[in-house]
Structures are given as structure tokens and as C-alpha cells.
Amino acid sequence: MTHTQTATATPALLSIEGLHKSYGAVEVLKGVDLSMQRGNVVTLIGSSGSGKTTLLRCVNLLEEFQGGRIRLDGQDIGYSEASGKRVRHPEKVIAQHRAMTGMAFQQFNLFPHLSALQNVTLGLLKVKKMPKDEAVALAEKWLERVGLLERRNHFPGQLSGGQQQRVAIARAIAMNPSLMLFDEVTSALDPELVGEVLSVIKGLAEDGMTMLLVTHEMRFAYEVSDQIVFMNQGRIEEQGHPKELFERPKSARLAEFLKNIRF
Amino acid sequence: MYEQPTWLHELWIAREALWGGFLTSVQCSALAILCGTVIGMFGGLVLTYGNVWGRLPFRLYVDLIRGTPVFVLVLAVFYMAPALGWQISAFQAGAVGLTLFCGSHVSEIVRGSLQAIPRGQLEAGKAIGLTFRQSLGYVLLPQALRQILPTWVNSSTEIVKASTLLSVIGVAELLLSTQQVIARNFMTLQFYLFAGFLFFVINYAIELLGRQIEKRVALP
Numbered sequence: 173m174t175h176t177q178t179a180t181a182t183p184a185l186l187s188i189e190g191l192h193k194s195y196g197a198v199e200v201l202k203g204v205d206l207s208m209q210r211g212n213v214v215t216l217i218g219s220s221g222s223g224k225t226t227l228l229r230c231v232n233l234l235e236e237f238q239g240g241r242i243r244l245d246g247q248d249i250g251y252s253e254a255s256g257k258r259v260r261h262p263e264k265v266i267a268q269h270r271a272m273t274g275m276a277f278q279q280f281n282l283f284p285h286l287s288a289l290q291n292v293t294l295g296l297l298k299v300k301k302m303p304k305d306e307a308v309a310l311a312e313k314w315l316e317r318v319g320l321l322e323r324r325n326h327f328p329g330q331l332s333g334g335q336q337q338r339v340a341i342a343r344a345i346a347m348n349p350s351l352m353l354f355d356e357v358t359s360a361l362d363p364e365l366v367g368e369v370l371s372v373i374k375g376l377a378e379d380g381m382t383m384l385l386v387t388h389e390m391r392f393a394y395e396v397s398d399q400i401v402f403m404n405q406g407r408i409e410e411q412g413h414p415k416e417l418f419e420r421p422k423s424a425r426l427a428e429f430l431k432n433i434r435f
Numbered sequence: 436m437y438e439q440p441t442w443l444h445e446l447w448i449a450r451e452a453l454w455g456g457f458l459t460s461v462q463c464s465a466l467a468i469l470c471g472t473v474i475g476m477f478g479g480l481v482l483t484y485g486n487v488w489g490r491l492p493f494r495l496y497v498d499l500i501r502g503t504p505v506f507v508l509v510l511a512v513f514y515m516a517p518a519l520g521w522q523i524s525a526f527q528a529g530a531v532g533l534t535l536f537c538g539s540h541v542s543e544i545v546r547g548s549l550q551a552i553p554r555g556q557l558e559a560g561k562a563i564g565l566t567f568r569q570s571l572g573y574v575l576l577p578q579a580l581r582q583i584l585p586t587w588v589n590s591s592t593e594i595v596k597a598s599t600l601l602s603v604i605g606v607a608e609l610l611l612s613t614q615q616v617i618a619r620n621f622m623t624l625q626f627y628l629f630a631g632f633l634f635f636v637i638n639y640a641i642e643l644l645g646r647q648i649e650k651r652v653a654l655p
Contacts, residue, residue, distance in 0.1 A: 267564050279553075281553075283573075283574055298565060299565060340559075344562070
């Protein structure tokens, strides 16, 4: 188990302890523990409804959680304990913490009224308070990196799904987050557009970006991840190195899951 | 020998009265549209994002006012304001009535367009670290305002038409001025048609303006 890693000299970038999350009476996360080192790529897999997207969304507080603790870079995310009481952070603090993580969504969620360049600069200008010329230069650097510099003045409606997703990744990564979250970023794409997005993510992984992914692209997960986490019914069933996990699954549920997956 | 007066001659005599009426119609409509839009923007935001104590009064206001004829509303303000110790002129009472009417409609238009924005937009704003206010200003409202424009133009023209009801409480707006002119020269058809034409001109100007703005803010 990876818990032993936390005992080493470098503290975990992300540590999740005993995370509980329910929608009303339905408990979707039933005590999740996970820790990630800086520069690691961790992929969450599991059948739909297993809680992997919810777990990802708890990390930047797009979902509230009712129990447990999430720490990112030594800071409590969302809530902190004050004299035995659980207190939600003020909105400003939460917004600052959210800026420490970047997120790419399944549906891209680009701002349709802003050009590709403006989508990327918005956070730089309004959250990072960067001067305009600096923000534009940085945004252009990242748009070039995802291969879309010449489309910087196009609006989302004028871009293909794959291009929109690459702009969305540039928007998130330009904020210089310590952790990138990818939530099924290729699930809404036509099959021939999946490759261009995956190769962008792969490039980021090679640069040492810390990433937490949810994906159904098993071959990609196998190639890019340092650690695979298999979730089942709101719990982590099994985790480990991709080779070990895919080739010698210990739990019956994971073996069953892998049997039904095409690589 | 007595000469039958021509319509143009009568129009020349009545020009000041009609111009005054025209201005009054434009003024009270513009005032109501302006104030009603401000109330409506606020109301729409509260109805969409407010907590129950914010939503409740606005829900009551919107449902009550939208379920009442404007005519009744104008009369109610005109007669009830003095009864409540508020001394206001007929013009003010009329403008308040129209403003309340406009505000309730715009509230619902704004609420509808905000709710039509996919949830992912607010989440994407949050994800890059925008506060709710920033998301509202840079992400949600720019999209919502594009949506409300055609409906807002429609509501505005309704307000201009509804302003004719102010004639009943003695505001010398365009319709009442026209009636007064007709009472003098009995050229009923000509002057009513002329008043209708002027109302059309006001509303057509609003529609053109709306179309211009729509064109300018349209997304490719």
C-alpha cells in the first residue's frame, strides 16, 4: 500500500483521510484515504457510480463533503477543525484554494462568450491579478503548447471538441496549479479526437505535472500513471502500480472489472 | 366664406399639446423601463441564487404583480399612495405602477436566462479560482444578458403600450393629449391614427436599438 510513502521525507502534496460524502441519505464516498506525492500521476478507475468523479470534485470543493479531511500542500481544503467544531472556510479562502488546483471537465465548460485567448487570460487577470501583457504572453505560451496558438481569437463555438478541450486544459494549466484534476476529459469526444487530447496530457505528465485523473481510457491510464486506484461502491478497493494492478489483480471485483474492459 | 379646416392645419394648432403628450409618454415609459430593469436584474439574481428569505419576498412580489392587470396596478398606486400618507403626483403614481410591472417581468426573464446557463459554467469559474461575484460578472451575466435581450425588448414595448393607461388617472400622456385635441376638433380617426403612428415610432425605435445591440454582442 502507498501509505508507507507518506512516512518518507517528502510530505504528500495531496492527502485525503477518511473522506465521507453523501447526497441526502445516499452515501457515495464511504471513507476514502489517498495520498499523492508531487510529480505523481494517479488515475482513478472503476465502474460508474463508484464515486471516482465525486472524489475528484471534492478535492477542489465542487462537491461539499461531510466527513474526513483533504489537505493540499499542507493546507486544509474546504473545512478546518476549530475547537472540535468543523468550520467551512470563507468563500474567499475556498476560491484561493481552488486556484491551487486546475480542473478539466468532461464537457470542457469553456466560456462561450470569450475567445480562446480570453478563456485562458480570465483567471490570470482576475484571480492572479497579472498585468494584461503578461497574462496574454503566458496564455499564448500555453495555447502554443496545446497547438492552438493560431486559433487564439476563435470562440469556443468555432472550435472542434478536441480543440475546445485543449483550450480548457490550457486555461487550467496557465494558472500554474500544484495539482491538475482531469475528469473524464475524453468521454465527450469523437473517437478520432481523443488522441490529440491524450497526447497533451501525456506531455504534461512527462514535464512532471502532478495529476489526478478519472478516465475510461485504460491503455492511456496504464501508460501514463504511477499509481492506479480502483474504486468500488464509494471505497478504494485496490491500488498499486499499473502493471501490478492490471496484470495481477488481488480483489475479485477488480478482476471482474478488468475482464469487461477493452484495452 | 367659412373654410373647412384641414387636418394639417389642426395638427399645427395641436402641435404643442401633442408634443407634450409624446414627451410624457416617452419619459414615464423610459423611467419605468430603466427602474424596472434595475429591480428586475436584482430580483432575477435573488430568485436564482438567493436563500429562502431573499427569494420569498421577490417570489411574492413577482407572482402578485404579474397576476394583476397593469390597469389595476396603476389605479392601486394612484389611490393607495395618498391613503398611506404618500403624496405623489399622477405622473409619479403612474411611473411607480409601470415600474413595478416592468420589474416583475424582468425578474422572471433574468431568472429564466440565468437558470438556462449550464451548471458547468459556474463550476468552470470556480475551478479557476473566481469568487461567486467574479463568476457572476465575468461568466454568468455576460451570457445571461445576451439571452434576455430579445425578451427585454418585448417587455419594454409592452411598457410603452401600457403607459396609455395613465390617461385614466389624468396624466396628459400621448393618448390623453390626443383625446383632448379630438374633443376640440372632432377629427377622431385622423388623430387616433396619428397617435397610433407615434406609439409605433417609439416602439420601433426600441426594437431597432435592441437589434443593433444584439448584432454587436452576437457570438460567432
